[in-house]
Amino acid sequence: MRFLTALWCFVLLGVSPGLFAHTTGWQPAQHLRAELVSEYQTVKPGQTLQLALHFIPDEHWHTYWINPGDSGLPTSIDWQLPAGVTAGPIQWPTPQQFSIPPLMNYGFGGPTVLLSELTVPADYAATELNIAANVDWLVCEEICIPTSASFELTLAVAAQAIVSETAVDLINLGKVSQPNVLAVSGQYDIAGGSLSAAISGLPDIDFQHFFVRATEVVDHAAPQQLLVSEGEWILRQPLNTYFTGAPEQFEVVLVSASGQGYSVQLQVASDGAASSSPATKTVPTLWLVLLMAAAGGFILNLMPCVFPVLSLKALSIAGNTGSQQQQRSDALFYSLGVVLSFVALALVLLALRSAGSAVGWGFQLQSPWLVAALAYLLFALGLSLSGLVQFGLGLMNTGSDLTQQKGGKGSFFTGVLAVIVASPCTAPFMGGALGYAVTQPPLLALLVFVALGLGMALPFLLLAYMPRLAKALPKPGAWMETLKQLLAYPLYLSAVWLAWVFGRQVGIDALAILLCGAVAIAAACWLWGRWQMRRQGSAEPIFAVLLVVLALYVVSLPLPTVSTTTANAEQQHWSAWSPQRLAELQASNKPVLVNMTADWCITCLVNERVALNTESSKAALALYDVTYLKGDWTRQDADITAYLHQYQRDGVPLYVLYWPGQPAEVLPQILTPDTLRQTLERLSRQ
Incomplete structure (x- = not known):
């Protein structure tokens, strides 16, 4: 009956039904079928209608939202339409999360309907409407396949519009899958490395998570915070690695436990700024920055420039497994050395900046003289661990018969040394925290550096104050002498690296002088070790001190700077x-x-x-x-x-x-x- 009615309408309108169709039919592609469907099979001038791009991907495959997350590409439609006819943007359904650790992507699995609104002008005079669209999409599972397809659809134009009843359910599905637009708005701020938003007037719904429509604003894989405070929803998520700025206004989609989405517009807060400059007005901002700083300091322990020096502290802990009091004392002194060193670096950095110097994190290693001194120090510590000299016992705290005072000093200076050699490394989270610190008043900046130090010292504090962890450490024994000698080699490698840096800074001739100085340091350690064994006479210590002074003097002489970087750039x-x-x-x-x-x-x-x-x-x-x-x-x-x-x-x-x-x-x-x-x-x- 419906078919006869439609046929009779076509006859009355003078239109042949075989020439027009409300759908392009399925176009097969790799791991996905697609069709373009019209809400109406006959349209009239001045009308608006919905066009549906209908996807059915294979099981476990998905396409992407307008913000695809950490990877992927959104579907795009390039319309070719008659003059005066316009197509609106894609009306995106509520997306799903696709976790592929460490990435988080946003898109659609299963049947998906992307609606676009088509407007026919009132003065449209043709008897048919030719619609063409070139569509690009990316379909992914463990691999991703980019695909393009062209769709063509011809609709009749007459005085009366006729709905395509077979398309009604699909169009309604597309509308229902879209988030409900709420007549509320919220404010957001970029502060402390995170997006923070506050939304009032939301319905009484238990929201589970949210999607930020703007790309490269939030870290998609990072945990979200959603909480209600005095009737106001608070949303927080860390910023994206690629974040450079946020628009004045963008959409967030809040998702309920049932999966229904709710769209809310966010405006930049009146006292905030849509930029990457951290705000400093709220206490939560400061706490987030301090947390980032502590995390960065903790991760520094795993960086290659710090790990060799930590071998000194590892040896100290192994030697004190029988004394919990000694372990805690060492951990506190080590932490004090780390924190005070970070504070000292911060004070010097802030003082130089206030004087107009352009310096940043790691600025001290821009001095060739300091690089040479550190190379000598690590080389000498390695010789001590190898048994050539014993001057490092107090520093490294390896002897079980040392007094608590000497052990405290040793742990303190081990912390100082760890911070000095940590400066070439920038661990994750440190960049944002340091960038925040240098833009703040001095007291806040120092607080960030204190958090960095506490984060770096945290592993040793946990070992000292958590008995279960301490019990996992091996008992002191003869194996410690072998371990001590093995731990010398990371220090030698660190000294080699610093020598290479010195050579890159001031040239190959200066590197040769540095190596001669290293020979003098080795001779000084040998003389000092001989004197330690006999404890007789004073000539050997004097010569040893003179050799150390000579080694430091020769590398402090003015030397021509050779830029190997520029010399090799053409190659x-x-x-x-x-x-x-x-x-x-x-x-x-x-x-x-x-x-x-x-x-x-x-x-x-x-x-x-x-x-x-x-x-x-x-x-x-x-x-x-x-x-x-x-x-x-x-x-x-x-x-x-x-x-x-x-x-x-x-x-x-x-x-x-x-x-x-x-x-x-x-x-x-x-x-x-x-x-x-x-x-x-x-x-x-x-």
Whole structure:
């Protein structure tokens, strides 16, 4: 009966039903079927109607939301329509979460309906409406497959519009799957490395999580906070690694326990700023920054520049397993040494900045003399662990017969040394915390550095004050002598690394002088060790002191600086960075990768080896015609320091990718082999 009615309408309208259809029919693609469906099979001038892009992916496969999360691409539609006919944006359903640790993606699994509103102008005079659309989508499971398809649909145009009854259910499904738009709005602020939002007037619903529609604002895989305070919903989530700024207004989708979405618009708070500059007005902001600082300090213990020195403390703990009181005393003195060293570095850094110097985290290793002194110190400590001399017993606290006073001093200075050699490393979470600290009043800045120190000392405090952990440590015994000698080798390697940094700073001739000084240090340790065994005469200690003074003197002499970075740049796949060079490339609409690095930055060197200097990354740079600029902060450079401050960073590494027509992207501090390639692929599709 319905068919006869429709046929009779077509006859009355003078239209042949075989020429028109409300759907394009299914187009098969890899792991997905797609069709374009019209709400009406006959339209009239001045009408609006819904068009539905209908996806049915294979089981376990999914497509993406407008904000795809950590990876992926949203579906896009390029409409080709007659003059005057317009199509609105995609009306996105409430998305789902797809966790692929450590990533979190947003999209749609199962049947998906993406609606778009089509408007026919009132003066449309043609008898048919030709609709064409080129659609791009990405369908993923463990692998992702980009697909494109073209859809063509022809609808009759007449004085009376006729609904396609077979399409009604699909259109309604698309409408129901969209989030309910609530007539409320909230305010948000960017503070302490997190997005914080407050929304009033929400219905009495138990919201479980939320989606931020704006891309690269929040860290999608990070835990969310949703709580109600005095009738107001508070939403919090850490910022995205690539965060550079947030729009004045954007949408969040709150999701209830039943899976229903609710759309709310967020406006930037009147006393906030939609930028990456952390706010400092609220107590929660400060606590979040302190937590980030403590986490960064804790992770520093695992960084390669710190781990060798921690072998000294490991030996101390192993030697005191029988005395809980001694362990706690050592842990407290070690923590005091760490915290006070961080505070001292902060005071020097803030004083130099207030005097106009452009310095940042790790600034002390920009001094070749200090690098040489640290190389000598670690070399001498290694010789002590190898048994050549015993001057380090008080420092390393390995003897069980030492008094508590000596043990405290040893633990304290081990903490000092750990902080000094930690400065070349920037652990995750540290970048944001340090960038926050240097923009705050001195007392707040010092508080952040104290949190860094407490985080770094935390493992040893836990060992000392948690008996169950302490009991897991082995008992003292003869094995300790062997362990002591083995632990010398990480110190030797650290000394080699510092010698290499020294050579990169001041040239190969200066490195030869440094190595001669190392021989003098070895001779001084040998003379001191001989005197310790006999305790007779005074000539050997005097000669030992003179040799140490000589070693320090020769490396403090003025030496010509040789820039090996510039000398080799022509043979590399990168060019030297300068503000002028970057500005020229941006003015020419060239994609640019900027790498701010330093030879004393272990994290930087590892990233270059595993992620930037690989054949895969070189090929990606060449494929997308990206100019790779490298800034060398090994020695103080005011231009690089100013550039770091533009991105709220106080140290290296910093990786910034500029793509024409897109905001600058700050890449993660820890790069994977695929980070650069995947980022370039994503930007090239936008």
